[in-house]
Amino acid sequence: MRSRRRLWGRTGPVTVGGLMNRAFTVLIVIVLVTGLAGLLSSAPAFLVISGPLTRVIEASGAQAAVRAVLTQAQTGLDGYLLTGADTYRALYEQAKRQYPGAMEDLRSAAADVVARQVDELDAQATRWWAMADPHIPGTPGSPPSDQEIIAIHEQFARETAASRAINAALAARVAQINRTNDVMNAVSLVMLITTIAVGLILGVRIGRSTTRRITAPLAQVLDVLDRLGRGDHDTRVRLDAAPVEVGTVAAALNANADAAATERAMLRSFQLHSAAVRQHLSRAHAVVAAVQAAGELVDADHAVIRMVPDEGGPSGPHVWSAPNAVGDPAPLAATPAEWLAAGPATAFVAEPDGGPRPPEAEVAALRMAEAGPVISVAFGEGSEPVGHLTVIRRQGRAAWHPYEVHLVCMLAADLGRILTQARLFEHANELVTRLQEVDAAKTEFLSTVSHELRTPLTSVSGYLEVIIDQEAGPLTSIQDRMLEVIDRNVGRLRRLIEDLLIMSRIEAGRLVLNREPIDLGAVIESVSQVVEPTAHKTGVTVTHEISEPIMINGDMSHLERAIINLVSNAVKFTGDGGTVTVTARTEGPEAVIVVRDTGIGIPAADLPYLFTRFFRASNATRQAIPGTGLGLAIVSTIVEGHGGTITVDSREGVGTTMTIRIPLSEAPAATAATANTVGAS
Known part of the structure; x- marks a missing residue:
């Protein structure tokens, strides 16, 4: 990215200071050439005008020399402050050495023309030298502040104004002397204006060229910075030619972008x-x-x-x-x-x-x-x-x-x-393993206890039946009522033991469904007969509606247990005077069994957990209605084992509707084949 150009006859790296130095030098040359052209354009008039005009011209020449020296000094000071180059310092010191002689020549030539203006110029120039000297090495002082630089330039402007005042006075004298030579002055003026215009054009072109060579690569650097800021991380500065300083900045930018890319990777x-x-x-x-x-x-x-x-x-x-x-x-x-x-x-x-x-x-x-x-x-x-x-x-x-x-x-x-x-995962695994072991032990315990309870319960139930039938002798009315309570609780205990046994088989994966063609109407009739006595005692009316014969492939005993659980629950949670309705119908390829009651209903927050084992609805718990929370879990498992689904729709205080959907039987031949296959499995 470093550009090498031939500058003042030497090839080397192009720097901002070099470009500025060349631009200022060319501008000085243009100023000098313009001044020289102005003098040359006035030569015809000098030849024509008499001695007074000659003295004025001599004064003008001396003034131009002083102005050139001061301009050279200002240029040297500005260049040295900008670049620190010894060339500018030498330019300044040369101008300072030349100034006394130039000013003395101006005083001598303008003694009888513009003496007062010359004194003013000398006074302003002396102040400017006094302000500029401290900032040149070898003299006391320190790098100027912005305010000091502004003050130096303002003083130079006053010096320029004094110089212009001399020019104005000399021009007035020339105008007075050369009134008879207007044509020649007009020609001279045209020549002077042309020269100045050419100088201005050259100066503008040089300024633009210098600016472009500095700002164009800087614009590329700024563009890359903007693109990097917008997320284009692959962009880099690629300069064909640029000053050394800009190239250094671009190289640093590229290095930072590369480092950022490495960090992202x-x-x-x-x-x-x-x-x-x-x-x-x-x-x-x-x-x-x-x-x-x-x-x-x-x-x-x-x-x-x-x-x-x-x-x-x-x-x-x-x-x-x-x-x-x-x-x-x-x-x-x-x-x-x-x-x-x-x-x-x-x-x-x-x-x-x-x-x-x-x-x-x-x-x-x-x-x-x-x-x-x-x-x-x-x-x-x-x-x-x-x-x-x-x-x-x-x-x-x-x-x-x-x-x-x-x-x-x-x-x-x-x-x-x-x-x-x-560590937490390992502890959780250990805890899960222990919980699984506890759960398995609990399931095994329930299964064992349930089996062990069935034998004495069978004996109790048998002897109780003998006593109730009065085979062992007559009973009083009080004894009969007591035995009814015992019989009812023995039945309740038997159902609880059966539920525990079925749940243990479910958890152990040992629940076997022996499928065969069954009529749902017969199952529902049987369930109604089983539940009717209990419903009658609690004042609940149980009705069933079967629109047509409905045949399915299923396990008679397990389906009967599932429907008994649903209807018994409906009766248990329905108050005196309520109704429980059991309906069965077909819908497409499915048999639909609906158990609807007018009981206490189920809170909406409890519905998602209703078929979870040991879960009981919160309102049933508050009202101390007995139950184990196993019935609906068993129903759900049996229905799913038959390839069916069970859903619930309930409003607390209004009632509950349980809906079971089970696939219907296939054609008779296919049904028999399916039954044999299931039985074999």
Whole structure:
């Protein structure tokens, strides 16, 4: 991006100072040429005009010389303040040496023409010299402030005004002397204007060229900055020709963009490595993955994780080394890291023989690993470290960049969180295993107890039936009522035991459905007969409606139990004077059984949990209505085992509707085949 051009006969790098120097020099030349042209354009008049005009011209020449000297001094001062070049200082000092002689010549030539104006010019020039001298090396002073520079320029403007006053006075004298030579003056004026116009055109072109050569590459730099800011991270400054200073800025911008690209690439790599570590639910596996991720992430030679002893956690050091790595990290892995007492994710960055020094044992171990730049960081839960991560580059390799240190700290912090999550996961697994064992033991206990209760309950039920039938002798009315209560509770206990047995089979996966063609109408008739006595005692009316014969493939006993559970629940939760209606119909390929009651209903918040085992509706619990919470869970399992579904629609205080949908039987031949297949299975 550095441009080399031929400048003043020499080839070298183009600088902003060089361009400005050339521009100012050319402008000075234009000013001098313009002045010379003006003098030459006046030559015919000089030849014609008499001696007084000659003296005026001499005065004008002396004035021009003084003006040129002052202009040269101003140019030298400005150039030196801008670039610090010795050339400008020499220009200034030369002008200062020439000024006394030029001013003396002006006084001599203009003694009888513009003496007062010359005194004023000399006074203004003397003040300007006094303000400018302190800012040239070799004289007392310091670099000028902006206010001082403005004051110098304002003083130069007053000096210029005094010079112009002399020119005006001389011009007036010339006009007075040369009134008879108007034509020649007009011609001279035209020549002078033409020369000035040419000088202005040249000056504008040179200024624009200089400006373009500086601002065009700067515009490219600004454009790249804007594009980088808008997310175009691949753009770079590419200059064919530019001043050295602009090229340096562009190179620095490109270097920063490259560094930012490297940081983004490393951040993406960090995300991948961190994800690879997070996928491990075992603490030991997570530590092994983390030590490899740390080494690969920052292009280290060795990575070591030293764990704080923890019962049940990963133990021992974990070491990763890059292919062809030099040095032995084993001594470092065996060195305790308790000296790193900083909080987790706070990095210790050093070299074994430079910067902060860890304990001598650590330094010796690092030397054995031929370590150069080192990063050590503690990680853990809260302020208590559970381990220490150390990454090493061999001697002679580049020092760590700040973003590399940051990424290692982030990875260590991630590892601390991952270990915490893994520990919680392991504990949760242990808890789940124990809960499963407890649940299995509970299920086995319920199954065993239920089986054991059936035998004595059968004996109690048999003898109770003998007594009620008065085979053992007559009963009083009081004894009869007592035995009815006992019989009712024995039946209730029998149903509870049957529910527990079925639930234990369901949980053990041993519920067998023996499918055969059955008529739902017959099942519902049987259920109504079973439930009717209980409903009659509680003042609940039970009705059933069957529009047509409905045949399905199912297990007669289990379907009957499911429907009994639904109808019994409806009767139990319906008050005196209420009704329970059981209907059965076909809809397309399905048989639909609906049990509708006018009972207490179910709260909306309880509906999602209704078919969960041991769950009971909150209003039933508040009203102390007895129940185990197993009935609907058993119903749901039986219906699903028949390939059907059960849904509930309920409003608290209004009533509940349970709807069962079960596939109908196929054609008779197909039905028999299906029944045989199911029975065989």
